[in-house]
Amino acid sequence: MSETTATEATGAATGGLRTMLRLEGLTLFIGMTLLYAVWGGSWWIYAVLFLVPDLSFAAYLSGPKFGAMIYNTMHSYMAPMTLMTTGFALASPLTLSIALIWLAHIGIDRALGYGMKYSAGFSFTHLGRIGKNFSV
Numbered sequence: 001m002s003e004t005t006a007t008e009a010t011g012a013a014t015g016g017l018r019t020m021l022r023l024e025g026l027t028l029f030i031g032m033t034l035l036y037a038v039w040g041g042s043w044w045i046y047a048v049l050f051l052v053p054d055l056s057f058a059a060y061l062s063g064p065k066f067g068a069m070i071y072n073t074m075h076s077y078m079a080p081m082t083l084m085t086t087g088f089a090l091a092s093p094l095t096l097s098i099a100l101i102w103l104a105h106i107g108i109d110r111a112l113g114y115g116m117k118y119s120a121g122f123s124f125t126h127l128g129r130i131g132k133n134f135s136v
Helices: 003-010 015-039 043-049 052-062 064-074 078-089 093-111
Strands: 121-125
Touching (some): 015 093, 043 093
16 A cells, blocks of 8 residues: 555645644653652652553554553543543543643654554554654
């Protein structure tokens, strides 16, 4: 499948829109990391938890459709924003810290071009195709 056909089949963002989405990711990463620093969170915990959402890669062992569903669930803003709201509402430092780290992770992934996945396979994302021989 050519890159053009793959992009059309997956509906990936291109051009200036893709750039803006990636810059939004970078902004999210920087913003959440700065909030974490102001919050006074432990950098040890930040380092340990930062890559936890990527454990969702393991779901691809069950196939691309299930893998994409689990990956997208772990890389969507919905759960960490709910967690952040809960952390503020309950004044729970650990809950808030987890939410900030999770959002920072999603932000850096988006900034690097790792978007939400399509069931066509891991390399097909809403930010374009990723992997060997493809721009990130």
